[in-house]
Amino acid sequence: MKRIQRISFPLLLFFGFWFYSFHPAEPPKIKFPYKAAGLNDRQAAAHLLSRFTFGATPSQIDAVVKQGLVAWFESQLNATYKDDSLKSRLGAYDAINLSNEEVLLNFPKNFQVVRMAINDSIISKDSVGSKSPQYRAAIDNYMASNGFRPQKDLNQQFINQKILRSVYSENQLQEVMTSFWFNHFNVSLTKDDCSHFIPAYERDVIRPQALGNFSDLLIATAKSPAMLYYLDNFSSASDNNPFNKKKDKKQPQPAAPTGAVADTLIARLKKIRKEKGINENYAREVMELHTMGVDGGYSQQDVTEAARVLTGWTIYPFQVNRKTKALERSARFEKEGFVRDGDFLFAANRHDAGTKTVLGKQYGPDKGYAEGVELLNDLAIHPSTAKFICKKIATRFVSDQPVQSLVEKMSKTFLSQKGDIKAVLITMVSAREFWEPGALREKTKSPFELAIGAIRSLNAKVEDPYPLFNWISRMGERIYSYQAPTGFPDKGQYWINTGALLNRMNFGLALASGKISGIRADLPALNQYHEPESSQAALVTYSKLIIPERDLAKTVERLKPMLNDPELSEKVNKASQATAGNDNDMQAANKTTTTAKPARKENVTMLAQVVGVIIGSPEYQRR
Amino acid sequence: MKTSRRVFLKSGGLALFGIGLAGSIPPFVARAVAAEQNKMPFNKRKTLICIFQRGAMDGLMAVTPFNDPFLKAARPNLMMSAAQSANGKSLIDLDGKFGLHPSMQAFEPLFREGRLGIVHGIGSPNTTRSHFDAQDYMESGTPFQKGTPSGWLNRALGLLQEDHLSPFAGVALTSAMPRSFYGDNPSVAISNLQDFSIQMRGNQAGTNMAAKSFEELYDKTASGLLQEAGRESFEAMKILKTADLKNYKPAEGVTYPGSALANALKQIAQLIKMNVGLEVAFAESNGWDTHFNQGTDNGVFARNVADLSNSISAFWNDLSAYQDDVMLMTMTEFGRTVRQNGTRGTDHGRASCNFILGNNVQGGKVYGRVDELSEDNLEDKRDLAVTTDFRSVFSEVATQHLHLKNSATLFPEWKQENIGLIKT
Numbered sequence A: 001m002k003r004i005q006r007i008s009f010p011l012l013l014f015f016g017f018w019f020y021s022f023h024p025a026e027p028p029k030i031k032f033p034y035k036a037a038g039l040n041d042r043q044a045a046a047h048l049l050s051r052f053t054f055g056a057t058p059s060q061i062d063a064v065v066k067q068g069l070v071a072w073f074e075s076q077l078n079a080t081y082k083d084d085s086l087k088s089r090l091g092a093y094d095a096i097n098l099s100n101e102e103v104l105l106n107f108p109k110n111f112q113v114v115r116m117a118i119n120d121s122i123i124s125k126d127s128v129g130s131k132s133p134q135y136r137a138a139i140d141n142y143m144a145s146n147g148f149r150p151q152k153d154l155n156q157q158f159i160n161q162k163i164l165r166s167v168y169s170e171n172q173l174q175e176v177m178t179s180f181w182f183n184h185f186n187v188s189l190t191k192d193d194c195s196h197f198i199p200a201y202e203r204d205v206i207r208p209q210a211l212g213n214f215s216d217l218l219i220a221t222a223k224s225p226a227m228l229y230y231l232d233n234f235s236s237a238s239d240n241n242p243f244n245k246k247k248d249k250k251q252p253q254p255a256a257p258t259g260a261v262a263d264t265l266i267a268r269l270k271k272i273r274k275e276k277g278i279n280e281n282y283a284r285e286v287m288e289l290h291t292m293g294v295d296g297g298y299s300q301q302d303v304t305e306a307a308r309v310l311t312g313w314t315i316y317p318f319q320v321n322r323k324t325k326a327l328e329r330s331a332r333f334e335k336e337g338f339v340r341d342g343d344f345l346f347a348a349n350r351h352d353a354g355t356k357t358v359l360g361k362q363y364g365p366d367k368g369y370a371e372g373v374e375l376l377n378d379l380a381i382h383p384s385t386a387k388f389i390c391k392k393i394a395t396r397f398v399s400d401q402p403v404q405s406l407v408e409k410m411s412k413t414f415l416s417q418k419g420d421i422k423a424v425l426i427t428m429v430s431a432r433e434f435w436e437p438g439a440l441r442e443k444t445k446s447p448f449e450l451a452i453g454a455i456r457s458l459n460a461k462v463e464d465p466y467p468l469f470n471w472i473s474r475m476g477e478r479i480y481s482y483q484a485p486t487g488f489p490d491k492g493q494y495w496i497n498t499g500a501l502l503n504r505m506n507f508g509l510a511l512a513s514g515k516i517s518g519i520r521a522d523l524p525a526l527n528q529y530h531e532p533e534s535s536q537a538a539l540v541t542y543s544k545l546i547i548p549e550r551d552l553a554k555t556v557e558r559l560k561p562m563l564n565d566p567e568l569s570e571k572v573n574k575a576s577q578a579t580a581g582n583d584n585d586m587q588a589a590n591k592t593t594t595t596a597k598p599a600r601k602e603n604v605t606m607l608a609q610v611v612g613v614i615i616g617s618p619e620y621q622r623r
Numbered sequence B: 001m002k003t004s005r006r007v008f009l010k011s012g013g014l015a016l017f018g019i020g021l022a023g024s025i026p027p028f029v030a031r032a033v034a035a036e037q038n039k040m041p042f043n044k045r046k047t048l049i050c051i052f053q054r055g056a057m058d059g060l061m062a063v064t065p066f067n068d069p070f071l072k073a074a075r076p077n078l079m080m081s082a083a084q085s086a087n088g089k090s091l092i093d094l095d096g097k098f099g100l101h102p103s104m105q106a107f108e109p110l111f112r113e114g115r116l117g118i119v120h121g122i123g124s125p126n127t128t129r130s131h132f133d134a135q136d137y138m139e140s141g142t143p144f145q146k147g148t149p150s151g152w153l154n155r156a157l158g159l160l161q162e163d164h165l166s167p168f169a170g171v172a173l174t175s176a177m178p179r180s181f182y183g184d185n186p187s188v189a190i191s192n193l194q195d196f197s198i199q200m201r202g203n204q205a206g207t208n209m210a211a212k213s214f215e216e217l218y219d220k221t222a223s224g225l226l227q228e229a230g231r232e233s234f235e236a237m238k239i240l241k242t243a244d245l246k247n248y249k250p251a252e253g254v255t256y257p258g259s260a261l262a263n264a265l266k267q268i269a270q271l272i273k274m275n276v277g278l279e280v281a282f283a284e285s286n287g288w289d290t291h292f293n294q295g296t297d298n299g300v301f302a303r304n305v306a307d308l309s310n311s312i313s314a315f316w317n318d319l320s321a322y323q324d325d326v327m328l329m330t331m332t333e334f335g336r337t338v339r340q341n342g343t344r345g346t347d348h349g350r351a352s353c354n355f356i357l358g359n360n361v362q363g364g365k366v367y368g369r370v371d372e373l374s375e376d377n378l379e380d381k382r383d384l385a386v387t388t389d390f391r392s393v394f395s396e397v398a399t400q401h402l403h404l405k406n407s408a409t410l411f412p413e414w415k416q417e418n419i420g421l422i423k424t
Helices: A002-015 A041-052 A060-067 A069-078 A084-090 A100-106 A110-119 A133-146 A151-168 A172-184 A198-209 A214-222 A225-230 A242-250 A259-275 A281-290 A300-309 A320-336 A369-380 A383-397 A404-416 A421-429 A447-457 A466-474 A498-512 A535-546 A553-564 A568-580 A584-592 A600-616 B002-011 B015-019 B027-035 B069-074 B107-112 B131-140 B152-158 B204-220 B224-242 B260-273 B300-318 B320-325 B390-402
Strands: A313-315 A339-341 A344-346 A356-358 A361-363 B047-053 B063-065 B098-100 B116-123 B170-172 B280-285 B326-332 B352-358
Touching: A041 A060, A041 A069, A041 A172, A060 A069, A069 A172, A069 A421, A084 A151, A100 A198, A110 A133, A151 A172, A151 A198, A151 A447, A151 A466, A172 A198, A172 A383, A198 A214, A198 A225, A214 A225, A214 A281, A214 A369, A225 A313, A281 A300, A281 A369, A300 A356, A300 A369, A356 A369, A361 A369, A383 A404, A383 A421, A404 A421, A447 A466, A447 A498, A466 A498, A498 A600, A498 B204, A498 B224, A535 A553, A535 A600, A553 B204, A600 B204, B047 B260, B047 B300, B047 B390, B098 B107, B107 B116, B107 B300, B116 B390, B131 B152, B152 B170, B152 B280, B152 B390, B204 B224, B260 B280, B260 B300, B260 B320, B280 B300, B300 B320, B300 B326, B300 B352, B320 B326, B326 B390, B352 B390
Parallel strands: B047 B280, B047 B326, B170 B280
Antiparallel strands: A313 A344, A339 A344, A356 A361, B063 B098, B116 B352, B326 B352
8 A cells, every 4th residue: 555655646646647556457558768868769779679689680770760669679578470580590400399208219318328239239338438439330320220319419409599599580589588587597408417308498498488477487497307307306205195104004014924024125115215305406496596586585494394395396207118107107196196297297105295384374284286386376476586586687688786766666567467577577668767878788798699699780691500609608608508506697797807808809800700600791791882981981880880879989089090000001911811812913902002992802801800899899798 | 198008008018017007007917016026927826726527536446445355345346456466557555554546656756755635535415426416516615505606716716815816816727617616706717728819810910900909999998897807808818928828848857648637737837837826726637437347457447547647747747846836636526336336337426535735735644534344334335435524625725725814605604624634
């Protein structure tokens, strides 16, 4: 009530009505207050594109202004573009559409291949690990004849599809949000146990719900094999349930007369029990990292109790031979609370059936799978979660240190709209704080954003994405391989350090001069093949094309003296020789000219140099 | 200021450090210049080098309790004797109880001189036998917390006495930033120091012009973050340029093996000799997950320990003039089963051993407790029990050698228990 009064009273005064406050369930409407912040349409479009895409393509600002900023944003929120051209590019990748089970069958791990090859008498036990070519050939043949493929092919296809989607998808916001939520619910290729399941995790869990509802997203991640393995919940088990109690009673009775057998049975049972156990890792991180935040107001006791609630959340067995048994078992036990949902299994016989209390609320007893769903739903719309998630979203889309007032507005929407992600984004862009000068260009591009953005800025063609991945890794962002569940930190200081910065500059130079294999940039095409009159003209023209809607006067001014260097022409001639090969006549001719319009090849070299410096420049590192 | 900056830029090198350019050069260089008037930009720092042996080294084969009858019984194909034999492939008897693997003979003199210490029965209190989890816990330094954002070596950088760190204070000679270095204190991951430069393949003139342009742009940018990182990057680049990295000549008589580990250590040695302010360095050694055909005096394990010990020993001898300032420590996520498996290898276990080398190490001794390996003494009836928490050793080594202030946050929620490994 207090909140409603505070907001609605002044608005009532000014507008005579205020609809939302009295109908808090009404979703927010898009309103872009950029004019009040002193921006014109083009500047505002540039800002929008810098926030909700992986970088504007050369004509995109005009296109967005023409379409209307609000209309563009709505179309992005709904992510309805068909993306036919992207789909045709992805057509070559067969592995990215496989189910988890198909992935396991097609891409066995090395040690599994070795085991199978031993069982099939293809190799002998004693030869394992041998470096001999015969051994290698035997393994390769074995893999080929069984249709097995190395896991690095899967990872490579997965990484390639991400790069292609980020460069070419029309649904840019969906792809940006996919990156955001993947990093929020981070899993890592560096953890072998979960690596097979990561392509499906992004494809089936993250991307489809990236603009959906936070609760749904949270629950989907909790049930995914990738997360169940990454944070170990698959193994979290309790014997505090009727299934185990039955066994307890059964075991000692028939064995009563013969002590030895009974002892063995009991010992074995105890051992199984001991191996089982509650694993708190997921329960802790779901509160600390996925929902409430480390200062969200939960205790270690809450973590332990939440872990009890989530016991039995595990993976449906993939191996075919175990599967039939499991199917029978789960059919038999369905009425006893087993739940199967795709690759997820709620194993009632591993669940703690007792009463638990998390954050003062009681869960169970004996409610099985529903307890976990209830807990996750409660966590998803906890006020601490609203604050934590909204701050993280504002940090991603506004600045490294978003102002409190903005986070509060977003949190209110988060709570009133029950975790509707679109509604939160709408509240964010409809806020004055989003457009204020302090929020413009306040973000440092991550290496991935830099690389994808540069390709989009130059309209470059991606023929083979993988070399780009190596560059992105070298600049400090090996995608899908951040080891800790925190995900990559989202702050400029993390990305900008000495080693990484030089690599950013080198990336710009390499990209512009065509030295990244698999990527082709046609720089003259960017300016409709109008050759700039001079290197200075090239600097001015291409700065505007690549970094539009910015005041670049200072950058240009600083670079001009270097372009005026009387020795420059000669230097560039030499450079041109190095790249152009043996065109001796042209070199001879060029040696005498210092100011005249340079010849074509030399001009391309000069252009590459200028564009490379623009992409490596401090201005371009920010968005 | 502008002028002096230009002079500095044009001359480019370190020769002008002495002539009062303070203000326009990065603070770390200015301080270094003030500290020392020769061409070395930093005064000597203590350096800790950590080597992570990924895959879990079989500590019982590296340093074998050779009299243990249970071990002999459990490893019919994996046990060596310390008795001298004609072929010289017996264990190196260290103290009547433990024998060093014969392929680690390079370690023997270091141990006898008292510079090399060994801790046996070292491991994590968390019983996970997953490589990923155990490495993660060991590198974050929080064995029960997955969400710890920082790594322990990054926290160590934060506890150094200096207010300002060199851009080379923390360097991992790895292609990706290791978990140990995650965190807010600046650290660099680079697999080849020669990459620390502006590069355009086959275009030297273009490279020079680009480097000049970038330096100017970053020097004048309005963004404090980019400006500072830019300045430091170019200074660091120039410092490295003064050394002929490609044609590095180790100290006389020293030959590094050709392995990845040796290459990493060689580059660390170069950084140390350049006095660039390196304080924590990190390198990796791979291939320790020996489930199959582990071998004895030759085979995969023997090759691994040979590379480890030969690389470390070359590094140590290469740094003969710097040994007082250098300490090196190995680590591995866990040990391996006492019993050999069905494929003449060993599976994931619990405790292993580690090596600590330095002039301030009270070496020549095997620290820790290794009980007789009867089933009752094993963890879960199968593994060498963890009797020394890895944090005891890591924190003693780092705190003493690097003179860390207030080391309580190095390993949060844990109370330091020194084992007396380092001279005080």
